[in-house]
Amino acid sequence: GAGVSQSPRYKVAKRGQDVALRCDPISGHVSLFWYQQALGQGPEFLTYFQNEAQLDKSGLPSDRFFAERPEGSVSTLKIQRTQQEDSAVYLCASSLAAAGAAGTQYFGPGTRLLVL
Amino acid sequence: DQQVKQNSPSLSVQEGRISILNCDYTNSMFDYFLWYKKYPAEGPTFLISISSIKDKNEDGRFTVFLNKSAKHLSLHIVPSQPGDSAVYFCAASGRGGGNKLTFGTGTQLKVEL
Numbered sequence: 001g002a003g004v005s006q007s008p009r010y011k012v013a014k015r016g017q018d019v020a021l022r023c024d025p026i027s028g029h030v031s032l033f034w035y036q037q038a039l040g041q042g043p044e045f046l047t048y049f050q051n052e053a054q055l056d057k058s059g060l061p062s063d064r065f066f067a068e069r070p071e072g073s074v075s076t077l078k079i080q081r082t083q084q085e086d087s088a089v090y091l092c093a094s095s096l097a098a099a100g101a102a103g104t105q106y107f108g109p110g111t112r113l114l115v116l
Numbered sequence: 117d118q119q120v121k122q123n124s125p126s127l128s129v130q131e132g133r134i135s136i137l138n139c140d141y142t143n144s145m146f147d148y149f150l151w152y153k154k155y156p157a158e159g160p161t162f163l164i165s166i167s168s169i170k171d172k173n174e175d176g177r178f179t180v181f182l183n184k185s186a187k188h189l190s191l192h193i194v195p196s197q198p199g200d201s202a203v204y205f206c207a208a209s210g211r212g213g214g215n216k217l218t219f220g221t222g223t224q225l226k227v228e229l
Contacts, residue, residue: 004159031215042120042205042219043160056216091159095215102148102167102209105217107159 002026004108006092012114013082021077021111025094032075033105034067035091043091049075050098082115089113119143120208122220130228135193137223139206142187146210150217151180151191154203163204164191196227 005024013019025032031050035043036059045059051072060067064083069075079086089110097103121140129135137151147168152160166173166180166189173180179192193200203224207217 006159033216035217035219040221042207042221043217045216045218048216059216093159093217097215103215104150104162104165105215106162107152109157109159112157 004092004094004106006090006108006111008111009109010112010114012116015082015084015115017082017115018078018080019082019113021079021090021113023075023077023092023094023108025073025075025092026106029094029096029106030098031095031103031105032069033093033095034075034077035093036061037089037091037110039088046077046090079113082113084115087113087115117142118221119146120206120218120220122204122206122223124223125221126224126226128226128228129196131198132195135191135196135200135225135227137191137193137204137206137225139189139191139220140187141189141208143208143210143218144187146208146218148209149180149182149189150207150209151178152205152207153200154205154222160205193225196225198227198229201225201227 034046037043048056049069064080091110093105093107095103150165151163154160203222206220
């Protein structure tokens with residue numbers, strides 16, 4: 001595709017439900033990132049993949065958050081037992097650059113999650 | 117601990133004039149800096165970047181200046197156009213942090229007719 005795509009664009013979940021957010025990166029991009037953006041704030045790093053390897057998950061706020069990229073392309077961010085504080089926009093970005101090399105990250109439109 | 121700071125939450129300029137957006141950082145390990153533009157309900161769109169080996173990078177109407185000693189960078193837009201009205205985020209990455217970006221809180225730019 002021409003850019004990074006994410007689905008769903010909007011998700012409303014009841015507290016305690018599990019949710020799965022999908023990211024399709026730009027074809028050929030080695031690196032994939034997930035960020036969380038709260039209202040009025042800048043995006044905050046969650047986790048990073050190079051191909052299928054999850055190289056950094058230091059930003060995941062709790063063990064309820066889990067991300068995977070099994071074939072090195074599409075990635076899924078899963079949140080178990082959602083809480084109200086999980087309400088945010090979840091952004092996915094991809095980059096040609098591999099680990100250790102500075103590179104431009106290109107962002108998808110985000111998934112806006114609202115937990116009631 | 118905010119490692120990237122954008123101290124002006126908003127900025128208003130007239131069409132045709134220069135817009136200057138500022139960003140300060142505290143982490144001396146940062147060596148690559150980017151500016152993104154964001155419209156409501158869309159993801160951030162890459163504008164321009166600069167490596168720490170340079171002090172200026174220009175792309176059309178957009179110029180980014182980096183002052184490493186002051187740990188300060190700025191984005192200049194000239195001439196400003198109404199379509200430039202958006203939230204602008206400064207971001208940084210660097211040695212020891214992998215490729216992850218650390219963002220500021222953004223500056224809302226409004227370009228008035």
